[in-house]
Each structure stands twice: as C-alpha cells, then as structure tokens.
Amino acid sequence: MGKTKTAFVGGVTEEKISGKDKYEKKQAKKREDEAKKKQQIAGLGLKGGERIKVVGGELPPEEKPAITPKSASATGQAESTEITPESTEGKIKKAKIRSKKYQHARAKVDRNKLYVLPEAIKLVKETSFSKFDGTLEMHLVVRKTGISENVALPHFEGKTKRVEVADDKTIEKLKKASGQEGSGPAGKIDFDVLLATPDMMPKLVPFAKLLGPKGLMPNPKNGTLIKNKSEASAIESAKSVVLRTEKDAPVIHTVVGKVSQKDEELAENINTILDAINRKMILKAYLKSTMSPSVKLSI
Known part of the structure; x- marks a missing residue:
C-alpha cells in the first residue's frame, strides 16, 4: 500500500496511483477551492453570478441597498420611520395661558387646603371675576359609575x-x-x-x-x-337637578345655584346633593363658579 508501480506496455510508461494518494489529492483540491471562495465577495451592481476577486488590499465595506416603500412591500420588510425634531415640530400642544384676572384669583386659593363649606362658598364668590351672575357648580369624584339621582333643591334658581x-x-x-x-x-x-x-x-x-x-x-x-x-x-x-355619573368615569357635574344667592341657601343646596349621593361614596369634591378657580371642599 502507498507504493507506485510502473508497468511498461508498448514502450509507454503508465503511472498507477494508489487509493490513498487519490484521497489526499482530492482533499488538497477541496482545501484550495475553499481558500479561493474566502477571497471572493458578492459583486455590487453586477449581473447574475458575477464575482469580484480581491487580490491584495482591504475588502471594501459592504453597503446595504436603500429600502424604498415599494421594495419593502415586495420583500415583506417593515418600513421604519425615523422621528426627527423637524417631524415633531408643530405637533406639540402649547400650554394654555390663563388670563391675568384668573391668575390673580388663583393666587387667593390654597391648592392643598380642604375648605369647609361656608369658607369655600365665600372664597368662590370672592374669586369669581365674571361681569354677569355666574352659576355655582360642584364637581364630584365618586367610588363607582352608574349613579343616577333626581334631587329636588330647596332653593332652586335655575x-x-x-x-x-x-x-x-x-x-x-x-x-x-x-x-x-x-x-x-x-x-x-x-x-x-x-x-x-x-x-x-x-x-x-x-x-x-x-x-x-x-x-x-x-x-x-x-x-x-x-x-x-x-x-x-x-x-x-x-x-330638581339630575345627578348622573359620566359614561366612562365616576365623575358627577352639577349646578348648585347662582353666585348672587345667599350663602345659607347655597350651603343648603350643596348639603342636599351630598346627602342624596351618600357622603361615604364621595372621594373628592370641588366648588367653582362659571369664571373662577376651583376650591377643594371638605366633605
């Protein structure tokens, strides 16, 4: 095994290769082909299976083709939209600027304080800056939706x-x-x-x-x-007034009287409404007029 035998036939010398030599030759050729493949890269902008062989130097950086909306839909790739400052410009909501009258009235109200009813009524009247006889409103946050009550007010001015x-x-x-x-x-x-x-x-x-x-x-x-x-x-x-929560929120908006009414009448109307809903069901209560800041009410 592994030896080369030479036979002389008709004056011509014929070399016979053993099986082991054939295997080694085949493996060497395979390694040579793999080495050639490593030196080849995909041709950019070439037709079909054309390739560029690099001899020396560095490999050029591979460039990714730009994806257009048509090519993205054809290949199934999702389009990506880059958000830039220019694209968001004009979409940001501007902060609401309050009037000087409102800001002056707002400064008189302590946002963190819970006002007792008589004090709250006086403060709402004091901070109301409308030129007409405004409506006194009460806004309640309750524990659940689905509340609907018809309440007769003792001093109705609506x-x-x-x-x-x-x-x-x-x-x-x-x-x-x-x-x-x-x-x-x-x-x-x-x-x-x-x-x-x-x-x-x-x-x-x-x-x-x-x-x-x-x-x-x-x-x-x-x-x-x-x-x-x-x-x-x-x-x-x-x-009477109808006390009804909003469809998707446990919030009630109702009218309790006019700014021109006596404090005692307004207080009686408010207490009637709070009792009709059940004070234990109320989480927060706010009192305000048509044109005044809101005041947190102590229940």
Whole structure:
C-alpha cells in the first residue's frame, strides 16, 4: 500500500496511483477551492453570478441597498420611520395661558387646603371675576359609575323645567319626533322631564332609543316613575337637578345655584346633593363658579 508501480506496455510508461494518494489529492483540491471562495465577495451592481476577486488590499465595506416603500412591500420588510425634531415640530400642544384676572384669583386659593363649606362658598364668590351672575357648580369624584339621582333643591334658581306626564298625546308626539310612518310631519320633544305611571311604561318602551340618550326615559331611580298623576314629585321635578355619573368615569357635574344667592341657601343646596349621593361614596369634591378657580371642599 502507498507504493507506485510502473508497468511498461508498448514502450509507454503508465503511472498507477494508489487509493490513498487519490484521497489526499482530492482533499488538497477541496482545501484550495475553499481558500479561493474566502477571497471572493458578492459583486455590487453586477449581473447574475458575477464575482469580484480581491487580490491584495482591504475588502471594501459592504453597503446595504436603500429600502424604498415599494421594495419593502415586495420583500415583506417593515418600513421604519425615523422621528426627527423637524417631524415633531408643530405637533406639540402649547400650554394654555390663563388670563391675568384668573391668575390673580388663583393666587387667593390654597391648592392643598380642604375648605369647609361656608369658607369655600365665600372664597368662590370672592374669586369669581365674571361681569354677569355666574352659576355655582360642584364637581364630584365618586367610588363607582352608574349613579343616577333626581334631587329636588330647596332653593332652586335655575331654569324652570318643562314637565310632562305621559299620556296618549305624548305617544303621538314621540311618534312624530321619531319619524314613524303615518305620524304626520316630524315634530320635536317639547319637555325637559317626562313622568309616567306604570301602565304607560309599555307604550314608552318602543321610544327608549329616542328618550334614553336624552335622559328622559322614566325610571324609579330618578323619581320620574310615579304612582298617579297627582303625585307631588311631579311638581318637585320641575325644581330638581339630575345627578348622573359620566359614561366612562365616576365623575358627577352639577349646578348648585347662582353666585348672587345667599350663602345659607347655597350651603343648603350643596348639603342636599351630598346627602342624596351618600357622603361615604364621595372621594373628592370641588366648588367653582362659571369664571373662577376651583376650591377643594371638605366633605
């Protein structure tokens, strides 16, 4: 094994290679081919399988082709958007600048202090800078959503509400307002509070989509579902406010009176509202007028 034998045939010398020599020669060629591949890099901008062989020197840095929206969609690559100061310019909301009157009024209020009710009412009146008789408002943060109460205020100074007790004429009005066929020309809802007896509720159900969003659908929670037409709540509802949380937040906004009202009357209205909701359900309470800073109220 491993020896070379020479045979003489017809005057010609023929060299025979052993199996081991063939294997070593094959491996040497393989190593040579691999060494050549390491010296080759992908040709930039060349056609097909053309290559550039580097002889000496350094390899040029590999450049990545720019990805355009079309090429990105074709190759499935996600487009990346670089955020620059120029792209964000103009999108930043400017801070609201308060008037000098508001800033002067705000300086009189201690933001961290909880004011007792008599003191809070006086401070709101003092810091109100409107030229007209402003409305006194109360904003409450409660523990849960879904609260709806109709509260009669002892000293109501707001707009008198139009109250209607549901009957057959009311049903005809609602048919016109909803645009039902055969009900005549379209009409409008001309009442602010709708009261109903239990026997009228089945007739009002078809108009729930019309009355519900406006808060006019009678229900026992806000006192608009009455036993009979002569019930006293019909009169009280005309001088009441509806306390209702927002749809997606446990927050209640309500009117408690006018700035021109006596402090005692406003205090009585506020206490009536707080008791109706249940003070234990209230997390925070703020008092303000139409044009004044808010004051934190001690419950």
